[in-house]
Amino acid sequence: MLELFSVGIANVFAPFVLVMMLIGTIVGIIFGAVPGLSSVMAIALFLPLTYGMDPGQGLSVLIALYIGSVSGGLISAILLKIPGTPASIATCLDGHPMLEKNEGAKALGVGVVFSFLGTIISIIALIFIAPSVAKIAIKFGPHEYFSIAVFSLMLIATLSTGSMVKGIFSGVLGFAFSTVGIAPVDAVRRFTFGSVELYDGFDILTVMIGLFAVSEVIKIAETSRLEGKTDVAKVNMKVKGFGFSIKEFIEQIPNGLRSSLIGLGIGILPGIGAGTSNLVSYTVAKNSCKKPEKYGQGCIDGIVASESANNASVGGALIPLMTLGIPGDGVTALLLGAFMVHGIAPGPLLFVNYGNLVYTIFIACIVAAVMMLIVEFYGMRIFAKILKVPRHILLPIVFVFCVVGAFGLSSRIFDVWAVVVFGVIGYFFVKFKVPQAPFVIGFVLGTMAETNLRRGLMMSQDSFSGFITNPISGAFLIATAIFLAVTIIKEIKQRRRMANQ
Amino acid sequence: MSLSKKKEIAFGIIIVILGAFYLFMTYQIESKPGVVDARTVPKILGFLMVLLGGIQIFETLKLKSKEEESKSIDTGTVVKTSSLILVYIAVFNKIGFLLSTIIFLFLQFSILAPNDMKGRKYFVINGIIAILVSLLVYMSFRYGLKIMLPQGIVTFI
Structure with missing residues (x-):
């Protein structure tokens, strides 16, 4: 293991990689900070730049973007009272009141430091948990994979925000799009409409870019002409250190630790990540506090809870991605695509065949977290200025990068059209308030579920019993059934209550 | 955060049509002997979509009408x-x-x-x-x- 670590360190501490990661961190923070730009866009934008790098270099850069962008949201959450990304919604609640109390610098300092600590805690968990999970997962066959995929699909569809019907529909539609192309096992052509380009189906990257980036460009058109220039609050940054005392820091350690663990746990669950964990951990912190009324008035506890949780989800989301090939959220779905561009399939074999790569990614996570801490703190003034760059300039440029990224996949205009199609779908999702994440997860896990269903059936001579008798597979299927039943009962009860009111 | 009733019903109808079209297309897929073939999973998905669309329409009709959010769209x-x-x-x-x-x-x-x-x-x-x-x-x-x-x-x- 130490040997692998040293290889990882050597890979990451190459000047080229460090410079690219630094740029990645900065761009990530900007994308996190500017409302309307997101982590997914940042990675979509940088992805084509990594086509030419080796997998370790490319993924290190993308990790830096990911970590930077999850943290960057705190800047606008505090300075604009608008969360830069859904990951920082709870940061607004106490961040802006602190700014009004003239404690803006302290709020930013606390946010940055606990973003860093949350990231580090989750990465340590990743380093210790992932290899052991991979060791178990390596024995998994099609039965286990099928059941895990079904379990994850059910989780994302029911846990995603908003209406359950819409969440499930989103997942089903994503699954349906994954059936386009050549079917697993028997290689039958499906929904190809005679087009050769459809034989291989849609690429995950075109799905992601379209759904998350292009839809955003169309969405901004709804309001961009009506809004004026952005007002950014001025903050007096002349403070000692990070703006808070050691006593305050020590007081916040239990809160930060608990929030990090919540973020880590939510990050591991498929389909939900930083966007959910910051809200959950804020609520938990508030409820377990002796003086819950101080939350929302501008106390650092709220910022600690939100910012350590959202960044801790990063390490959490990487665990199922690296050990099972299951993306935890939209960003990790894109990272899955990035692995595939380099011809590597994430999963337990990654730890056997690409040990160097795994430890390079671990080291890259730590380095990116340190870079984030330094860049965000010392560059705060610059980031505050960037918030003023109008979005009507930024988003079309992002769109051009999306087009280039899709085209660069295999130099086909077909992929660019696919991006536009998924962009339109994404826009309709926004209009009808359908969550987008289940679509992506359905698209990825759909293929996994179907392939393993068919392989499993081949192994057990067309009998379904193998899925139940296999202990791990059976356990996941039973868990799926129980969870689904509980969710439906809860939903029905809630409707009754609403109808009675 | 709620949409108007009309829009919710329209959404349900769209899902049903989409599901029905997808289901229709699955019958064009080459079928092979066996319990599960290339048609099975798409068929389940198609049925699910039609079912979800039905639930969506039914649920919306049952609920009392909500107010439409007033947000100007360009x-x-x-x-x-x-x-x-x-x-x-x-x-x-x-x-x-x-x-x-x-x-x-x-x-x-x-x-x-x-x-x-x-x-x-x-x-x-x-x-x-x-x-x-x-x-x-x-x-x-x-x-x-x-x-x-x-x-x-x-x-x-």
Whole structure:
């Protein structure tokens, strides 16, 4: 293991990689900070730049973007009272009141430091948990994979925000799009409409870019002409250190630790990540506090809870991605695509065949977290200025990068059209308030579920019993059934209550 | 955060139609002997979609009508933006990345510009940004990353 670590360190501490990661961190923070730009866009934008790098270099850069962008949201959450990304919604609640109390610098300092600590805690968990999970997962066959995929699909569809019907529909539609192309096992052509380009189906990257980036460009058109220039609050940054005392820091350690663990746990669950964990951990912190009324008035506890949780989800989301090939959220779905561009399939074999790569990614996570801490703190003034760059300039440029990224996949205009199609779908999702994440997860896990269903059936001579008798597979299927039943009962009860009111 | 009843029902109908179409298409898939073939999973998905659409319509009809959120939407700009994107992609391969991107960016900036950021000054700034960004992207991909973007009619760079 130490040997692998040293290889990882050597890979990451190459000047080229460090410079690219630094740029990645900065761009990530900007994308996190500017409302309307997101982590997914940042990675979509940088992805084509990594086509030419080796997998370790490319993924290190993308990790830096990911970590930077999850943290960057705190800047606008505090300075604009608008969360830069859904990951920082709870940061607004106490961040802006602190700014009004003239404690803006302290709020930013606390946010940055606990973003860093949350990231580090989750990465340590990743380093210790992932290899052991991979060791178990390596024995998994099609039965286990099928059941895990079904379990994850059910989780994302029911846990995603908003209406359950819409969440499930989103997942089903994503699954349906994954059936386009050549079917697993028997290689039958499906929904190809005679087009050769459809034989291989849609690429995950075109799905992601379209759904998350292009839809955003169309969405901004709804309001961009009506809004004026952005007002950014001025903050007096002349403070000692990070703006808070050691006593305050020590007081916040239990809160930060608990929030990090919540973020880590939510990050591991498929389909939900930083966007959910910051809200959950804020609520938990508030409820377990002796003086819950101080939350929302501008106390650092709220910022600690939100910012350590959202960044801790990063390490959490990487665990199922690296050990099972299951993306935890939209960003990790894109990272899955990035692995595939380099011809590597994430999963337990990654730890056997690409040990160097795994430890390079671990080291890259730590380095990116340190870079984030330094860049965000010392560059705060610059980031505050960037918030003023109008979005009507930024988003079309992002769109051009999306087009280039899709085209660069295999130099086909077909992929660019696919991006536009998924962009339109994404826009309709926004209009009808359908969550987008289940679509992506359905698209990825759909293929996994179907392939393993068919392989499993081949192994057990067309009998379904193998899925139940296999202990791990059976356990996941039973868990799926129980969870689904509980969710439906809860939903029905809630409707009754609403109808009675 | 609730949509109007009409919109919710329309959404349900869209799902049902989509599901029905998908289900119809699954019967065009070549069938092979066995418990599960290439048709099975798509069939389940199609049925699920129709079912979900049904639940969506039924649920909405049962609920009391909600108030529509009043948020002004600039439909003209949305239509212009979407059409511009379609035209851009359509000509992207023919007239080349550089030219099409410069035109696309310039027009898109102008379409999206807020009312207080219009006039000759912004016209020039937008033009310069469009040209610089397009050149930078093209050059860095072509020479830095060796990814060929469509050259089209601009063959001298």
